[in-house]
Amino acid sequence: MRKKIYMFFIIVAMIFFNGCDKFSLPEEMIQKPNMDNKIAVAEKVIRDLPINYELIIPKNIEEGSAINFADLTGDGKEELIAVYKNKDKLNEYGIIILKELLGTWDQLYIIDGVAVEIDAIMLKDINNDGKHEIILKWLEEDEKIRVEVYGEKNNKMFLRFEKKCDDVEIIDLDNDNIDDIVLLNITEDGQIKASLYNIADSEGQLTNDIIIPSDGSVRSFTANSGKATEVINGIFVDVQIGIYSGYTELLIKKDGMLKKVFSKDVEDFGITQSMTITNDADIDKDGIREINILYKEEPLEIEIDENLMISSNNENPTIQKWYNWDGASGIIPKVDVFYDQTNGFRFYLPKEWNNNYVMEVNESKKIKYMFIYQRDEYPIRKVELARLIVIDDSYLDDFNRNASEAGRVFVDIGQNNGKTFKFYNNKNDSRVKKELKVDDEKIKVNFEIFR
Ligand SMILES: [Ca+2]
Ligand SMILES: [Ca+2]
Ligand SMILES: [Ca+2]
Ligand SMILES: [Ca+2]
Numbered sequence: 001m002r003k004k005i006y007m008f009f010i011i012v013a014m015i016f017f018n019g020c021d022k023f024s025l026p027e028e029m030i031q032k033p034n035m036d037n038k039i040a041v042a043e044k045v046i047r048d049l050p051i052n053y054e055l056i057i058p059k060n061i062e063e064g065s066a067i068n069f070a071d072l073t074g075d076g077k078e079e080l081i082a083v084y085k086n087k088d089k090l091n092e093y094g095i096i097i098l099k100e101l102l103g104t105w106d107q108l109y110i111i112d113g114v115a116v117e118i119d120a121i122m123l124k125d126i127n128n129d130g131k132h133e134i135i136l137k138w139l140e141e142d143e144k145i146r147v148e149v150y151g152e153k154n155n156k157m158f159l160r161f162e163k164k165c166d167d168v169e170i171i172d173l174d175n176d177n178i179d180d181i182v183l184l185n186i187t188e189d190g191q192i193k194a195s196l197y198n199i200a201d202s203e204g205q206l207t208n209d210i211i212i213p214s215d216g217s218v219r220s221f222t223a224n225s226g227k228a229t230e231v232i233n234g235i236f237v238d239v240q241i242g243i244y245s246g247y248t249e250l251l252i253k254k255d256g257m258l259k260k261v262f263s264k265d266v267e268d269f270g271i272t273q274s275m276t277i278t279n280d281a282d283i284d285k286d287g288i289r290e291i292n293i294l295y296k297e298e299p300l301e302i303e304i305d306e307n308l309m310i311s312s313n314n315e316n317p318t319i320q321k322w323y324n325w326d327g328a329s330g331i332i333p334k335v336d337v338f339y340d341q342t343n344g345f346r347f348y349l350p351k352e353w354n355n356n357y358v359m360e361v362n363e364s365k366k367i368k369y370m371f372i373y374q375r376d377e378y379p380i381r382k383v384e385l386a387r388l389i390v391i392d393d394s395y396l397d398d399f400n401r402n403a404s405e406a407g408r409v410f411v412d413i414g415q416n417n418g419k420t421f422k423f424y425n426n427k428n429d430s431r432v433k434k435e436l437k438v439d440d441e442k443i444k445v446n447f448e449i450f451r
Pocket of ligand 1: 070071073078
């Protein structure tokens with residue numbers, strides 16, 4: 001009975017998918033359902049599955065799902081690749097491959113595997129020979145990942161590569177249309193080892209490996225691959241150092257070898273070191289990944305003479321500074337972000353203010369002020385560029401009355417969760433440098449409210 005309901009859902013998902021791409025609930029069940037007979041064959045897969053087997057969705061569904069289609073044999077027609085589990089036996093999984101021949105779908109091959117779970121299935125033509133490979137990431141009991149790459153030959157699948165690791169990245173690092181496989185492992189002495197393998201026409205030969213230094217006690221890291229510049233792909237590894245801090249290493253392929261860009265050794269992690277561990281990301285969604293370094297202004301207490309001290313009750317907040325790799329050994333500023341998780345917003349500081357501003361925050365229950373000052377002469381003379389304000393809605397009437405009495409014009413940004421966001425743009429102040437004056441619209445669009 002359960003199987004019938006399950007089958008119904010899968011088929012409904014496929015039908016919906018063909019007619020309406022907004023129906024999203026079971027989308028993870030089937031990858032790329034765009035062929036009429038996929039419905040019939042999905043039905044057949046479920047029908048033919050022995051009673052003790054069930055289809056499963058890999059943990060990471062970004063690359064592949066329970067039922068997938070890809071041309072494994074290079075004949076221009078897609079095979080069906082389904083992932084299932086033996087319900088009666090712990091940790092027993094299988095991948096069944098069906099091939100269409102004269103209108104009927106027959107079993108081509110079965111891949112068996114034992115693991116805690118299937119982390120991911122990927123279908124990718126990694127060696128650019130017109131045949132998609134099956135890449136499986138099995139999660140093992142020791143929390144390591146077992147990577148397996150299967151390729152087709154004479155209608156059979158062959159295991160071309162098998163290795164255990166903590167993480168794997170598969171990306172074409174040198175733009176030769178052949179994917180490069182990089183395994184990342186935490187070594188016994190607490191460093192991270194990155195190993196580049198060539199599986200283009202062999203069974204996976206090690207090209208070279210390098211150590212990404214840490215303080216010798218690294219327990220975890222994250223790795224992401226993507227564009228490091230417009231034309232160079234790379235692997236970004238965010239490494240923890242000590243309890244709080246960290247740095248981002250960039251791995252690239254140069255002269256056929258895996259190379260690291262930033263760190264020198266355990267004494268010198270390089271220019272991407274940050275006071276708190278950060279994750280790289282494509283923060284501005286332009287397709288190129290950025291490195292994140294957290295920055296906090298030194299507390300201000302300037303002694304003007306022995307009797308006069310300038311100090312402030314305000315705090316200098318932590319700013320996320322995002323950088324791009326410059327293609328050599330440096331980084332170039334991309335965007336500064338003030339991130340306020342409590343109030344649910346992010347403010348991208350306008351480019352004009354880069355390296356030219358200092359931010360201060362003053363917060364009470366009713367209201368939060370974020371003063372953005374011109375860096376010149378700060379803190380002796382504090383000239384505001386702009387002021388962002390988060391007002392609790394219970395205090396909004398009072399705020400508006402006070403503002404109107406003071407004759408100050410605040411621009412509305414929006415509202416969220418009982419808070420109102422406004423800003424004041426000080427561009428008309430003659431003390432503000434011309435190149436630091438920005439339009440209201442710019443401040444407004446750089447303010448992102450999470451809903
Ligand atoms: Ca095929
Ligand atoms: Ca291939
Ligand atoms: Ca390559
Ligand atoms: Ca970017």
